[in-house]
Amino acid sequence: MTKPLSIAVAGLGTVGGGLLKLLSENAEIVAARAGRPVVVGAVSARDRTRDRGVPLSTLRWYDDPVALAADPGTDVVVELIGGSDGPARALVEAALKAGKPVVTANKALLAVHGAAIAELAEARNLPLAFEAAVAGGIPAIKALREGLAGNRIRRVAGILNGTCNYILTVMREHKREFAEVLAEAQKLGYAEADPSFDIDGVDAAHKLAILAALAFGRPVDFGAVHVEGIREVSALDIALAEELGYRIKLLGLAARTEAGISARVHPCMVPTGAPIARVDGVFNAVVAEGDFVGRVMLEGRGAGAGPTASAVVADLIDLARGRQTPVWGAAAGLLDGAPAVPMERHVGAYYLRLMVLDRPGVIADVTGILRDHAISLEAMLQRGRAPGEAVPVVLTTHDCEEAQMRAALGRIAALDSVLEKPALIRIEPL
Amino acid sequence: MTKPLSIAVAGLGTVGGGLLKLLSENAEIVAARAGRPVVVGAVSARDRTRDRGVPLSTLRWYDDPVALAADPGTDVVVELIGGSDGPARALVEAALKAGKPVVTANKALLAVHGAAIAELAEARNLPLAFEAAVAGGIPAIKALREGLAGNRIRRVAGILNGTCNYILTVMREHKREFAEVLAEAQKLGYAEADPSFDIDGVDAAHKLAILAALAFGRPVDFGAVHVEGIREVSALDIALAEELGYRIKLLGLAARTEAGISARVHPCMVPTGAPIARVDGVFNAVVAEGDFVGRVMLEGRGAGAGPTASAVVADLIDLARGRQTPVWGAAAGLLDGAPAVPMERHVGAYYLRLMVLDRPGVIADVTGILRDHAISLEAMLQRGRAPGEAVPVVLTTHDCEEAQMRAALGRIAALDSVLEKPALIRIEPL
Numbered sequence: 107m108t109k110p111l112s113i114a115v116a117g118l119g120t121v122g123g124g125l126l127k128l129l130s131e132n133a134e135i136v137a138a139r140a141g142r143p144v145v146v147g148a149v150s151a152r153d154r155t156r157d158r159g160v161p162l163s164t165l166r167w168y169d170d171p172v173a174l175a176a177d178p179g180t181d182v183v184v185e186l187i188g189g190s191d192g193p194a195r196a197l198v199e200a201a202l203k204a205g206k207p208v209v210t211a212n213k214a215l216l217a218v219h220g221a222a223i224a225e226l227a228e229a230r231n232l233p234l235a236f237e238a239a240v241a242g243g244i245p246a247i248k249a250l251r252e253g254l255a256g257n258r259i260r261r262v263a264g265i266l267n268g269t270c271n272y273i274l275t276v277m278r279e280h281k282r283e284f285a286e287v288l289a290e291a292q293k294l295g296y297a298e299a300d301p302s303f304d305i306d307g308v309d310a311a312h313k314l315a316i317l318a319a320l321a322f323g324r325p326v327d328f329g330a331v332h333v334e335g336i337r338e339v340s341a342l343d344i345a346l347a348e349e350l351g352y353r354i355k356l357l358g359l360a361a362r363t364e365a366g367i368s369a370r371v372h373p374c375m376v377p378t379g380a381p382i383a384r385v386d387g388v389f390n391a392v393v394a395e396g397d398f399v400g401r402v403m404l405e406g407r408g409a410g411a412g413p414t415a416s417a418v419v420a421d422l423i424d425l426a427r428g429r430q431t432p433v434w435g436a437a438a439g440l441l442d443g444a445p446a447v448p449m450e451r452h453v454g455a456y457y458l459r460l461m462v463l464d465r466p467g468v469i470a471d472v473t474g475i476l477r478d479h480a481i482s483l484e485a486m487l488q489r490g491r492a493p494g495e496a497v498p499v500v501l502t503t504h505d506c507e508e509a510q511m512r513a514a515l516g517r518i519a520a521l522d523s524v525l526e527k528p529a530l531i532r533i534e535p536l
Numbered sequence: 537m538t539k540p541l542s543i544a545v546a547g548l549g550t551v552g553g554g555l556l557k558l559l560s561e562n563a564e565i566v567a568a569r570a571g572r573p574v575v576v577g578a579v580s581a582r583d584r585t586r587d588r589g590v591p592l593s594t595l596r597w598y599d600d601p602v603a604l605a606a607d608p609g610t611d612v613v614v615e616l617i618g619g620s621d622g623p624a625r626a627l628v629e630a631a632l633k634a635g636k637p638v639v640t641a642n643k644a645l646l647a648v649h650g651a652a653i654a655e656l657a658e659a660r661n662l663p664l665a666f667e668a669a670v671a672g673g674i675p676a677i678k679a680l681r682e683g684l685a686g687n688r689i690r691r692v693a694g695i696l697n698g699t700c701n702y703i704l705t706v707m708r709e710h711k712r713e714f715a716e717v718l719a720e721a722q723k724l725g726y727a728e729a730d731p732s733f734d735i736d737g738v739d740a741a742h743k744l745a746i747l748a749a750l751a752f753g754r755p756v757d758f759g760a761v762h763v764e765g766i767r768e769v770s771a772l773d774i775a776l777a778e779e780l781g782y783r784i785k786l787l788g789l790a791a792r793t794e795a796g797i798s799a800r801v802h803p804c805m806v807p808t809g810a811p812i813a814r815v816d817g818v819f820n821a822v823v824a825e826g827d828f829v830g831r832v833m834l835e836g837r838g839a840g841a842g843p844t845a846s847a848v849v850a851d852l853i854d855l856a857r858g859r860q861t862p863v864w865g866a867a868a869g870l871l872d873g874a875p876a877v878p879m880e881r882h883v884g885a886y887y888l889r890l891m892v893l894d895r896p897g898v899i900a901d902v903t904g905i906l907r908d909h910a911i912s913l914e915a916m917l918q919r920g921r922a923p924g925e926a927v928p929v930v931l932t933t934h935d936c937e938e939a940q941m942r943a944a945l946g947r948i949a950a951l952d953s954v955l956e957k958p959a960l961i962r963i964e965p966l
Contacts (some may be wrong), residue, residue, distance in 0.1 A: 245683025253675025368891030419686030
């Protein structure tokens with residue numbers, strides 16, 4: 107058997123610990139599939155003393171993770187620190203500049219600085235692998251970039267944040283409100299103490315930006331992603347969605363149209379019968395639609411030590427075997443230059459839920475505004491009667507343009523008889 | 537850009553035609569992702585005159601497909617003839633012996649002769665790629681062999697035959713009998729004139745044998761697969777399954793236990809809530825369970841010109857990029873030698889449906905026999921009463937051994953009061 111692949115691991119938190127465990131427990135399998143042993147030679151972590159279930163005393167320890175880039179015995183640098191800047195970015199750049207291939211699970215880094223980092227890697231013909239950055243253990247990046255490489259991808263969509271999917275699932279199953287379920291998820295460790303990265307859609311948007319780059323063969327463009335989170339999703343809207351035959355999911359969606367590439371993350375109503383509607387709890391899913399393959403869906407655990415380690419090791423085995431792919435699927439000069447389509451140009455159907463005073467003329471006012479903006483109604487639902495009091499009114503529309511809907515919504519929200527901020531959720535016929 | 541990859545295509549039926557169309561329509565995308573153009577240089581097909589939508593007159597034509605192996609301008613031979621023997625096998629062997637990499641969509645060939653053909657390829661260090669052989673456009677082979685390569689796979693399962701899944705779906709949705717739905721599927725082109733290959737489970741078993749080899753890192757062993765088809769599934773059992781919270785699917789299932797590797801294809805009852813239960817119509821799905829990644833499911837179109845061509849081109853792009861993987865995931869000397877576990881040793885739960893004379897003592901006789909074989913009942917369901925006439929009785933069991941169940945079943949079938957051959961369907965807690 108040939109020389110081992112010696113790796114340096116920066117960051118020994120949950121994922122780093124999982125990686126060490128996998129490489130130790132499955133050493134024989136990994137060596138057989140990689141064609142040679144994959145061994146950890148050097149590490150950098152804040153705490154040297156914590157028990158990680160694997161002996162680490164014989165390894166080369168570095169206090170400064172960036173110093174791993176210069177470790178002379180290292181073949182590949184594995185970056186598991188996280189964060190779009192700081193030591194993670196410094197280490198990845200230093201490693202590439204030192205001629206070392208990089209494996210990273212860092213979606214924030216790739217989404218924000220991926221275009222520049224990919225150029226750095228390609229200029230040196232060095233592999234930059236990041237299967238673990240999107241959808242955890244699901245081999246979504248390999249599927250998009252290699253498995254479906256013969257296709258012109260029309261659309262890629264996914265449930266990309268397990269925390270949000272868990273919260274929405276519990277809200278639906280137990281008819282509970284967001285704040286309450288979030289607090290419980292934090293207690294259970296399914297949500298961070300500062301949850302905004304997850305629940306405001308930023309994490310999903312990082313991943314969607316990467317998927318869109320791979321699907322459409324273009325450098326990652328996080329700035330072009332429209333982002334909304336799930337804070338404003340209410341138990342009432344989830345229940346009304348069920349009545350209408352929909353489930354509410356936080357989706358990332360990117361599509362290629364004649365106008366260019368659209369990319370957005372926001373709560374969506376998807377038909378209850380759609381495969382992605384039934385992906386519940388902490389599971390993630392990625393759907394890709396190609397011109398020859400049709401629709402392919404991949405589903406699995408999107409986070410956690412085991413799934414993420416599985417993805418990192420898949421990258422390491424590719425490297426050990428010499429299997430290499432350009433970062434965005436094609437050489438830099440052959441990447442796609444289609445423009446980004448702004449959210450205002452989005453065309454789709456909408457769900458609009460208003461709390462209105464139950465008195466004559468309110469519906470006429472609302473539907474009159476929609477007519478002024480050329481928005482045509484698909485259905486209207488008014489629940490119960492309570493003269494002079496607040497009742498929910500639900501309107502669903504046919505396809506219309508986001509800019510028109512926003513203009514109409516501004517006027518509707520300003521009506522005296524509309525008592526709360528209207529709830530607006532886009533309907534996706536996935 | 538470097539020299540084109542020149543391929544020779546044997547067989548221009550549905551899949552071959554789809555391949556030519558993809559390589560023509562998506563030539564630019566394929567070239568970008570492959571790092572060089574992928575062009576068809578030579579072909580062999582029975583009919584030279586049929587319009588395939590792509591100009592073929594400038595290609596080198598061969599009447600004998602085996603002669604493609606010796607075509608001097610060919611870099612890769614693509615075998616799309618089909619069949620486990622005959623010209624397909626002769627061509628693949630000739631190509632490898634001539635030092636040419638091979639891409640094939642031929643599950644029968646790989647299942648039956650794959651062990652020997654893989655040895656031929658490995659001895660010459662030649663790629664043998666077959667993404668299209670299993671689950672059509674779903675990149676299941678790449679996912680198992682590369683994407684999940686760091687895992688010890690415990691189980692792989694799938695809906696691997698679209699014809700069977702279509703028939704079972706229509707039977708359930710329209711409460712119709714097998715023979716009638718089959719005849720209609722044949723008219724619609726979803727089933728072959730001679731459907732036995734599909735409906736008797738042979739095609740699914742070919743694919744399962746390949747998946748099992750990849751999942752467990754061992755040479756393919758079609759002979760060890762237990763195979764049953766769907767001819768005996770009745771509308772009554774599908775309806776009773778629904779009542780019990782199950783759907784009937786033809787599954788391929790392979791698992792690693794302490795005793796070795798089991799591999800079987802047969803109708804299964806899966807819980808209605810299981811993701812695989814909702815994969816309907818002509819869609820295929822593959823589920824893999826790894827020790828680190830947990831459960832991953834891939835779903836998509838398992839057949840047809842477009843999806844199959846997509847898979848063949850993914851293989852060609854891998855070859856063009858120089859990405860190579862040992863046939864069964866590891867070098868021959870490192871493959872797993874666990875023994876095959878015979879079906880008699882299978883342990884699981886069973887659904888048993890009898891047509892019995894509605895008279896006292898029948899249930900006592902049946903349950904007495906089950907007790908004799910140490911089979912414990914989970915539930916019993918008797919529908920309606922018709923003294924002296926035939927009524928269905930359903931029994932579900934806790935886990936027991938197949939050999940015991942078969943012995944009990946033989947005795948139950950021989951009872952005077954049991955009027956028809958009992959229906960036996962295994963319950964899978966997927």
